[in-house]
Amino acid sequence: MAELVLHPEVQAKLRREIDAVIGRDHVPTDADVVRMPYLQAVIKETFRNHPPGPLLSWARLSTDDVHLSNGMLVPAGTTAMVNMWAIAHDAKVWARPDCFEPERFVDADGGADVDVRGGDLRLAPFGAGRRVCPGKNLGLATVGLWVARLAHGFEWAPVDGAAVDLGEVLKLSLEMKTPLTAAATPRENVVGVL
Numbered sequence: 001m002a003e004l005v006l007h008p009e010v011q012a013k014l015r016r017e018i019d020a021v022i023g024r025d026h027v028p029t030d031a032d033v034v035r036m037p038y039l040q041a042v043i044k045e046t047f048r049n050h051p052p053g054p055l056l057s058w059a060r061l062s063t064d065d066v067h068l069s070n071g072m073l074v075p076a077g078t079t080a081m082v083n084m085w086a087i088a089h090d091a092k093v094w095a096r097p098d099c100f101e102p103e104r105f106v107d108a109d110g111g112a113d114v115d116v117r118g119g120d121l122r123l124a125p126f127g128a129g130r131r132v133c134p135g136k137n138l139g140l141a142t143v144g145l146w147v148a149r150l151a152h153g154f155e156w157a158p159v160d161g162a163a164v165d166l167g168e169v170l171k172l173s174l175e176m177k178t179p180l181t182a183a184a185t186p187r188e189n190v191v192g193v194l
């Protein structure tokens with residue numbers, strides 16, 4: 001939601017997609033959300049910019065010496081972590097990594113077709129492999145549904161004196177250092193979530 005407040009053009013484009021798919025007379029449902037490719041791109045771009053599990057949840061202990069294909073050795077007994085945040089912000093992997101550009105994930109715009117459920121290590125916000133997040137489908141469905149409902153029912157704008165701060169702090173997961181303050185204005189002639 002913070003990125004949508006900071007990027008009104010993305011917010012407007014998302015709302016146009018939601019209106020085009022469902023109109024204005026009901027709140028988005030799970031069945032609607034899967035027909036919204038731009039919404040999926042907005043969510044992927046948010047996971048890329050702000051991976052909720054950036055580092056620690058990927059900790060692994062090597063039980064044996066592991067020889068990597070690049071010649072490096074990971075000795076037995078090493079605690080190793082994958083720094084997903086660094087991969088997601090690596091300019092060798094992502095063009096303009098610090099920009100919020102959902103279009104990079106839109107097939108029709110030549111964007112990357114990335115499976116964020118562990119099938120593509122360029123962006124694996126749920127981890128990958130045997131210990132991949134078992135709640136990934138529920139997580140994705142929930143985030144998609146709520147972002148769709150919040151963007152469909154309300155216009156989101158900054159509030160004077162409360163600048164949106166994208167600063168992050170790592171607790172159990174990555175959180176905003178300063179919680180978002182924004183004005184949510186119910187849209188006219190739209191059946192809202194409240």
Ligand code: HEM
Pocket residue numbers: 052053057058059125126127128130131132133134135136138139140143
């Ligand atoms: C947007 C939502 C979510 C994100 C971004 C997320 C992310 C993650 C990540 C990064 C891991 C670590 C994977 C690894 O170590 O390789 C993980 C593990 C896990 N997640 Fe999620 N998760 C989400 C939602 C959920 C939900 C909804 C549930 C349960 C209903 C869930 C249950 C778990 C469990 C039980 C593990 C531990 C799996 C294991 O160690 O074998 N997660 N999640």
